[in-house]
Amino acid sequence: MSDRAEKQTGGLAAVAGAAKQAPGRGLPPVHLWHPEHCGDIDIIIRADGVWMHEGSPIGRAELVRLFSTVLRKDPDGYHLVTPVEKLKIKVEDLPFRAVTLERDDGRLRFTTDVGDTVEAGADHPIVVETDPVTGEPAPRLHVRGDLxxxxxxxxxxxxxxxxxxxxxxxxxxxxxxxxALGPVGAGVE
Structure with a gap:
């Protein structure tokens, strides 16, 4: 195994281990962790929401969920962060996808593809921009931090x-x- 592959595999295991440290206690406090950058890891979150590692989909939903809990966006990009490691990953569009919607008593409650439940509101806005490539609406929902x-x-x-x-x-x-979802007559009606 090459040094790079060994470092990535070790980094992946370390991230998984750190993320498992606090099961049932909510999300890890990644905003409080400031380790040194340890390098890049060959993980890509594709635009369709599939998490890839070394060119193959990560097939275990539990592992993807685990990694999503230690994901953070910094000024230089997306990272998997633990108290002692910070590994940069690639994200093609946004890290998560809102895949289900429930309406309850004047509230819109979304669930993401990694299991987060987010209620749209002042802290979790819905923003609709126009995709510069397709010209179509590109709606997004704030989940947490800058994710x-x-x-x-x-x-x-x-x-x-x-x-x-x-x-x-x-x-x-x-x-x-x-x-606002968009102006009437702008392709969103």
């Missing part, structure tokens, strides 16, 4: 179908906040 989830197309269409028109824009409401 966002791409709202999958089917959920976005569901939001559009239930939106109201206010001031020439399609809007949805959640937890007392309103979120």
């Amino acid at each position: 966002w989830a791409r709202i999958v197309r089917s959920l976005f269409y569901e939001l559009v179908e239930t939106a109201t028109v206010e001031g020439g824009r399609l809007v949805v409401r959640s937890d007392g906040e309103f979120f």
Whole structure:
């Protein structure tokens, strides 16, 4: 095994081990950890939400969930962070995808592909921008820290179908906040 492969495998095991340290106690406090950068690890989160390691999908959902709990975005990119290691990974679009939606008493509750539940509101806004390549709406939802989830197309269409028109824009409401999905007649109706 090459030194690089050994370092990556060791780094992967160390990240998994650190993430397992606090089961059932919520998310690890990655915002408080400031280890030295240890290098890059060959993990890519594809735009379709698939986590890849050394060119192969990570097939165990539990492992992906575990890694997602120690993911952090810093000014220089995305990292898996433990108290003693910081390994840079690649993210093609956004690290998470919002894949289910529940409506409950004026609230929009999303679940991500890694199992996070996020209620849209002041702390977790829905933002819709236009994709510069396709020209189509690119909706996202704030999850935690500087981590966002791409709202999958089917959920976005569901939001559009239930939106109201206010001031020439399609809007949805959640937890007392309103979120613009786009102007009426701009391809989101």
